[in-house]
Amino acid sequence: xxxxxxxxxxxxxxxxxxxxxxxxxxxxxxxxxxxxxxxxxxxxxxxxxxxxxxxxxxxxxxxxxxxxxxxxxxxxxxxxxxxxxxxxxxxxxxxxxxxxxxxxxxxxxxxxxxxxxxx
Amino acid sequence: xxxxxxxxxxxxxxxxxxxxxxxxxxxxxxxxxxxxxxxxxxxxxxxxxxxxxxxxxxxxxxxxxxxxxxxxxxxxxxxxxxxxxxxxxxxxxxxxxxxxxxxxxxxxxx
Numbered sequence: 001x002x003x004x005x006x007x008x009x010x011x012x013x014x015x016x017x018x019x020x021x022x023x024x025x026x027x028x029x030x031x032x033x034x035x036x037x038x039x040x041x042x043x044x045x046x047x048x049x050x051x052x053x054x055x056x057x058x059x060x061x062x063x064x065x066x067x068x069x070x071x072x073x074x075x076x077x078x079x080x081x082x083x084x085x086x087x088x089x090x091x092x093x094x095x096x097x098x099x100x101x102x103x104x105x106x107x108x109x110x111x112x113x114x115x116x117x118x119x
Numbered sequence: 120x121x122x123x124x125x126x127x128x129x130x131x132x133x134x135x136x137x138x139x140x141x142x143x144x145x146x147x148x149x150x151x152x153x154x155x156x157x158x159x160x161x162x163x164x165x166x167x168x169x170x171x172x173x174x175x176x177x178x179x180x181x182x183x184x185x186x187x188x189x190x191x192x193x194x195x196x197x198x199x200x201x202x203x204x205x206x207x208x209x210x211x212x213x214x215x216x217x218x219x220x221x222x223x224x225x226x227x228x229x
Contacts, residue, residue: 035218037164044121045156045164045207047218059217095163103211104170105154109163 002026002108004096009113016086016117022079022096022110029077030054033099035106036070036081038092038115046092049081050099064090086117122147123208123221130227136196139224141208143189147219151210153191155184158205158223167206168193195226203228 008020022034036048049070050059058070069082079096093114097106124142131137141153155168166175168184171191183194191210195202208221 037218037220044205044223045158045209045220047209047220050217061217062215097164100169102170103151104173105152105156105166105209106164107166107169107175109165111163 002098004098004108004110006094006096006110006113009094009115011116011118012086013119014087014117017082017084018086018115020081020083020094020096020113020115022081024077024079024098027098027108029072030074032101034070034072034079035097035099036079036094037097037106037109038090038094039112040089040092043092048094051079083115086115088117091115091117121222122212122215122219123210125206125208125221125224127222128225128227130229131195131198132229133198133200135198136194137198137226138195139193139206139208139226141191141193141221143191143208143210143219145189146214147189147210147212148186148191148208149189150213153184153186153208153210155191155193156207156209158207160204164207198228200228202226 035050051070067085093112098108152170156164157167158164171186172184212219
C-alpha cells in the first residue's frame with residue numbers, strides 16, 4: 001500500500017525551529033518529486049515547497065523562502081522540512097505529498113502533522 | 120489572496136449538476152495542466168482530476184474537468200450528499216516557479 005506518514009509537528013515559540021519528517025512506503029521513493037503543502041486553521045491549501053526526484057532541484061513559496069529547507073534521504077525513504085525562524089502565521093497542518101510526473105498533481109497525501117507557533 | 124480565482128461557495132440538490140470555475144493567468148492555467156483536489160471535512164486532500172480532465176483510478180465518472188485558455192472548470196453530475204467538500208484547483212505557475220492553489224470552493228448539497 002502506498003503510504004506517507006508525517007511526524008515532527010508540535011508547539012514551538014516564535015523564532016524557534018522544527019523539523020518535519022515524512023516517511024514513504026509502497027512506492028519507489030527515489031523516482032518521484034515530493035512536496036509539502038500546509039493549511040492554516042479554517043483556511044485553504046497553501047503550497048510550501050517541492051523537491052525533485054533526484055533532490056537536485058528545490059522550490060519554495062515566497063512566504064517561506066530563506067527560512068525553510070526541504071530535503072530527502074533516499075536511503076531512509078524520508079522527506080524532511082527544516083523550519084527555522086518560525087512565525088505565528090506558519091501555524092498550520094503540514095501535509096507531505098507525492099507528485100505525479102509532468103505536473104499532473106499530487107496523487108498521494110499523508111494525514112498531516114500540526115505545527116503551532118505561539119508563545 | 121490566491122492568484123487563482125474560485126467562487127467561495129457552490130450548492131446543489133441531490134442529482135443536480137454543478138460546476139466550479141477556476142480563473143488564472145497565462146503563467147499558470149494558460150501554460151500548465153490543471154489539477155483538482157477534493158477535501159472532505161477533517162481529512163487530507165485527494166487528487167480528483169489531473170491533467171485538466173483525467174480521473175485517477177477510483178474517482179467516479181460523475182466528476183469531470185475541462186480547460187480553455189486561462190480558465191478551468193470542474194463539473195459534478197448526479198450530485199450526492201457525500202460530495203459535500205471543499206474543492207481546489209491547482210496548476211504549476213511558471214512565473215512563481217511553484218504550485219498555486221485556488222482559494223477553494225465549499226460545495227454544499229442541499
